[in-house]
Amino acid sequence: xxxTDAEPVEILLAEDNPGDVTLTKxxxxxxxxxxxxxxxxxxxxxxxxxxxxxxxxxxxRPDLVLLDLNMPRKDGREVLEEIKEDEDLRRIPVVVMxxxxxxxxxxxxxxxxxxxxxxxxxxxDGFLDIVxxxxxxxxxxVKMPPE
Amino acid sequence: MSGVDLDSTTYVRPLAETDxxxxxxxxxxxxxxxxxxxxGLDASNESVTARASSSVPEALDxxxxxxxxxxxxxxxxxxxxxxxxxxxxxxxxxxxxxxxLTDEGSEQVAxxxxxxxxxGYVTYEGSPDEAxxxxxxxxxxxxxxxxxxxxxxxxxxxxLFRLTEYTNDALWMFSGDWSETVVINxxxxxxxxxxxxxxxxxxxxxxxxxxxxxxxxxxxxxxxLSDGEPADLExxxxxxxxxxxxxxxxxAEPVFDDDGTVAYVAGFSRDISELKRREQxxxxxxxxxxxxxxxxxxxxxxxxxxxxxxxxxxxxxTAFWSxxxxxxxxxxxxxxxxxxxxxxxxxxxxxxxxxxGHDEMAIYREGEQTLVPDYDALSNPSSPDxxxxxxVLVPVGDRGLLTVGHSDATTFDEFERTxxxxxxxxxxxxxxxxxxxxxxERHRTELERSNESLQQFAYVASHDLxxxxxxxxxxxxxxxxxxxxxxxxxxxxxxxxxxxxxxxMQSMIDALLQYSRVHSRGGDFAAVDAxxxxxxxxxxxxxxxxxxxxxxxxxxxxxxSADRSQLGxxxxxxxxxxxxxxxxxxxxxxxxxxxxxxxxHEADWVRFTVADDGPGIDPSQHDRIFxxxxxxxxxxxxxxxxxxxxxxIVERHGGEIWVESDPGDGAAFHFTLPAPDTDDQERHA
Numbered sequence: 001x002x003x004t005d006a007e008p009v010e011i012l013l014a015e016d017n018p019g020d021v022t023l024t025k026x027x028x029x030x031x032x033x034x035x036x037x038x039x040x041x042x043x044x045x046x047x048x049x050x051x052x053x054x055x056x057x058x059x060x061r062p063d064l065v066l067l068d069l070n071m072p073r074k075d076g077r078e079v080l081e082e083i084k085e086d087e088d089l090r091r092i093p094v095v096v097m098x099x100x101x102x103x104x105x106x107x108x109x110x111x112x113x114x115x116x117x118x119x120x121x122x123x124x125d126g127f128l129d130i131v132x133x134x135x136x137x138x139x140x141x142v143k144m145p146p147e
Numbered sequence: 148m149s150g151v152d153l154d155s156t157t158y159v160r161p162l163a164e165t166d167x168x169x170x171x172x173x174x175x176x177x178x179x180x181x182x183x184x185x186x187g188l189d190a191s192n193e194s195v196t197a198r199a200s201s202s203v204p205e206a207l208d209x210x211x212x213x214x215x216x217x218x219x220x221x222x223x224x225x226x227x228x229x230x231x232x233x234x235x236x237x238x239x240x241x242x243x244x245x246x247x248l249t250d251e252g253s254e255q256v257a258x259x260x261x262x263x264x265x266x267g268y269v270t271y272e273g274s275p276d277e278a279x280x281x282x283x284x285x286x287x288x289x290x291x292x293x294x295x296x297x298x299x300x301x302x303x304x305x306x307l308f309r310l311t312e313y314t315n316d317a318l319w320m321f322s323g324d325w326s327e328t329v330v331i332n333x334x335x336x337x338x339x340x341x342x343x344x345x346x347x348x349x350x351x352x353x354x355x356x357x358x359x360x361x362x363x364x365x366x367x368x369x370x371x372l373s374d375g376e377p378a379d380l381e382x383x384x385x386x387x388x389x390x391x392x393x394x395x396x397x398x399a400e401p402v403f404d405d406d407g408t409v410a411y412v413a414g415f416s417r418d419i420s421e422l423k424r425r426e427q428x429x430x431x432x433x434x435x436x437x438x439x440x441x442x443x444x445x446x447x448x449x450x451x452x453x454x455x456x457x458x459x460x461x462x463x464x465t466a467f468w469s470x471x472x473x474x475x476x477x478x479x480x481x482x483x484x485x486x487x488x489x490x491x492x493x494x495x496x497x498x499x500x501x502x503x504g505h506d507e508m509a510i511y512r513e514g515e516q517t518l519v520p521d522y523d524a525l526s527n528p529s530s531p532d533x534x535x536x537x538x539v540l541v542p543v544g545d546r547g548l549l550t551v552g553h554s555d556a557t558t559f560d561e562f563e564r565t566x567x568x569x570x571x572x573x574x575x576x577x578x579x580x581x582x583x584x585x586x587x588e589r590h591r592t593e594l595e596r597s598n599e600s601l602q603q604f605a606y607v608a609s610h611d612l613x614x615x616x617x618x619x620x621x622x623x624x625x626x627x628x629x630x631x632x633x634x635x636x637x638x639x640x641x642x643x644x645x646x647x648x649x650x651x652m653q654s655m656i657d658a659l660l661q662y663s664r665v666h667s668r669g670g671d672f673a674a675v676d677a678x679x680x681x682x683x684x685x686x687x688x689x690x691x692x693x694x695x696x697x698x699x700x701x702x703x704x705x706x707x708s709a710d711r712s713q714l715g716x717x718x719x720x721x722x723x724x725x726x727x728x729x730x731x732x733x734x735x736x737x738x739x740x741x742x743x744x745x746x747x748h749e750a751d752w753v754r755f756t757v758a759d760d761g762p763g764i765d766p767s768q769h770d771r772i773f774x775x776x777x778x779x780x781x782x783x784x785x786x787x788x789x790x791x792x793x794x795x796i797v798e799r800h801g802g803e804i805w806v807e808s809d810p811g812d813g814a815a816f817h818f819t820l821p822a823p824d825t826d827d828q829e830r831h832a
Contacts, residue, residue, distance in 0.1 A: 017614065017618075019618045019621070019622065020618075023621055023625070026625070070610065070611075098610070099610055099613035099614040099617055104606075105610075120613075120617055121617075122613070122616060122617050122620050122621075122649065122650065122653045123620055123621065123624060123646070123650075124620065124621040124622075124623075124624030124625055124628070125624065127617075127621055
């Protein structure tokens with residue numbers, strides 16, 4: 001915890017809906033943890049960011065990925081699959097955040113080794129709560145392996 | 148009754164009616180005496196007609212042909228005497244009464260007459276007088292009576308004997324201990340294949356013919372008969388060296404004498420081999436028709452039917468022609484190899500269809516099984532070149548025609564035709580079932596397709612519709628939290644409406660999702676105790692019921708075949724509905740009754756009723772209330788999905804739901820669910 005106090009936490013948000021990007025930003029700003037939020041607006045960008053390709057060569061490796069399922073070019077399911085098949089990336093916790101309550105999406109996400117699956121609540125307060133609890137759980141409670 | 152009394156109710160009709168008149172032949176060497184006796188008898192006894200003769204040859208000739216009941220004969224003839232004549236009369240008719248009438252009465256003559264078997268001996272002195280006639284009349288009455296009785300008994304015995312000879316059954320009587328053969332007819336030899344002589348020599352000889360497997364049970368029954376028990380049994384008899392057997396049925400009774408001991412055992416044995424063969428064939432037929440329920444299409448049913456007729460009924464030239472309802476012709480659907488051979492084609496499809504105008508079509512339209520003794524003699528047959536002789540046409544309901552033929556002049560017996568009738572019945576049932584299943588399958592596919600669409604829609608709704616909705620509500624909230632202080636009350640109110648609208652939209656989407664999951668997430672059907680499901684449901688509604696000051700009562704509820712959790716949901720929605728719409732302090736009653744299926748293979752149903760005493764529902768709304776989001780009240784805290792859910796759940800169970808209500812008189816919601824299989828119940832019992 002002392003480490004996180006000193007250094008900001010790096011979060012990658014893969015989300016194509018600017019509305020959700022703003023809401024997530026707002027929610028994280030109100031949280032206690034100092035963080036750097038990076039946004040990829042589709043799956044292709046998300047993967048390039050993670051692999052630090054091209055313009056992302058100097059970007060940090062994220063401590064947490066927040067992943068929307070439905071995105072253009074490459075959707076969240078594929079992104080998830082690629083992360084979990086990649087030996088270097090698979091330890092990064094991926095939290096699927098989506099509006100889908102469809103059971104098949106939930107099952108398939110866990111089958112692809114998502115670390116958590118969350119449905120975005122309809123009301124703003126609920127949304128804030130959820131983002132805060134993600135922060136709390138994945139960034140302070142859970143002990144991740146050393147890099 | 149003028150038949151012979153055999154000391155029982157057995158009756159034997161006399162061969163010819165005999166009148167009471169007695170004909171007497173009076174044979175006397177002296178013509179005058181003969182005439183005097185005739186005259187005297189005629190005068191003294193009105194039932195006697197007497198005839199005189201003084202010529203021995205003439206009298207004896209007449210005996211063979213004329214009906215004479217008694218001979219009254221003198222003693223001394225020129226060249227013979229009465230005793231010798233008695234012997235000659237008896238040679239002609241050994242029972243004919245013979246009375247000796249003589250004026251030469253002596254002890255010797257009397258003794259000789261009795262020894263020779265004369266039935267009477269009457270003497271006179273000088274010429275016959277009144278006393279003679281009285282004595283003669285006395286004798287006549289007795290001897291003629293005896294003679295006639297004897298004759299009738301003789302006839303009766305003869306008839307009974309012939310009766311035993313003309314039956315195929317073995318009729319028999321043994322002494323009570325089986326040590327002596329008392330009666331056995333020739334039917335025994337034919338039935339057993341053993342001789343009557345051997346049986347007479349040794350009564351137990353018949354046991355040697357009994358199949359070894361049955362000997363023990365037969366001897367047991369023999370003992371029982373000797374002990375006075377009647378017996379009915381069936382067993383096999385070996386009829387020859389080649390071990391051919393036939394089945395016999397035996398019915399036997401003990402015959403008691405006056406002091407109650409078994410004097411005889413008597414009975415008959417009947418050949419029931421044919422009966423047994425028929426039973427066997429019927430069993431084979433029943434066994435074979437059990438394959439029909441497995442047939443999944445008209446073609447499969449037709450194939451099985453043709454095979455059954457070929458292999459069980461033994462008519463290899465068999466084909467089935469189906470009536471596909473839209474076409475005019477009967478198309479060949481199945482045919483045996485032999486049927487193809489006979490028609491000279493190599494495949495079922497190559498058989499000529501039966502067209503209107505063909506004789507077969509006319510018979511099919513008549514709908515009755517019909518024998519065509521000579522196929523070539525038909526004026527308009529569908530397959531004129533087929534090598535067919537006899538043909539039975541069996542219309543199979545309105546489904547098609549079964550043609551069963553022989554290429555030679557073999558006949559069909561009644562039994563075969565009865566079996567064909569049974570096959571026809573089984574085929575009609577199977578074809579009806581196949582059609583029902585096809586129909587069901589079509590519905591099922593349709594339903595599946597519509598469920599799939601709903602499924603897809605539900606997915607879209609749960610994902611794509613949620614996102615914009617979330618944007619609306621989230622940003623209105625965000626607006627409120629960040630700029631709320633700058634807005635007036637009216638603006639705050641607007642924002643509240645927006646959030647409220649989005650929230651309601653959200654719950655409608657949820658409801659829709661739930662609705663779509665009735666099918667995709669439904670559990671298996673099992674025997675469920677509706678009573679306990681209802682009680683659990685009611686408990687979970689406790690607060691609601693309490694708040695509404697409602698009373699909910701149920702009668703005994705039976706076990707049904709249902710998805711337990713959906714049944715709970717069904718009760719919950721209906722009770723909620725009744726409490727909500729039941730007015731003030733509503734009284735809700737729940738009951739159920741079992742209704743029998745229309746036919747044996749249809750499931751039984753349970754009809755549930757949830758009734759309230761509220762304001763009721765206008766008849767124009769009775770169908771509408773089951774539609775999704777079509778709630779009949781302005782309450783905003785419900786999504787209008789409850790009754791639509793009920794309808795969908797009931798329909799998933801194959802049942803129906805409807806409402807009966809008159810405005811002001813409460814509402815009764817009825818729904819039906821299948822009763823558990825009888826098999827299940829039997830197992831539970």
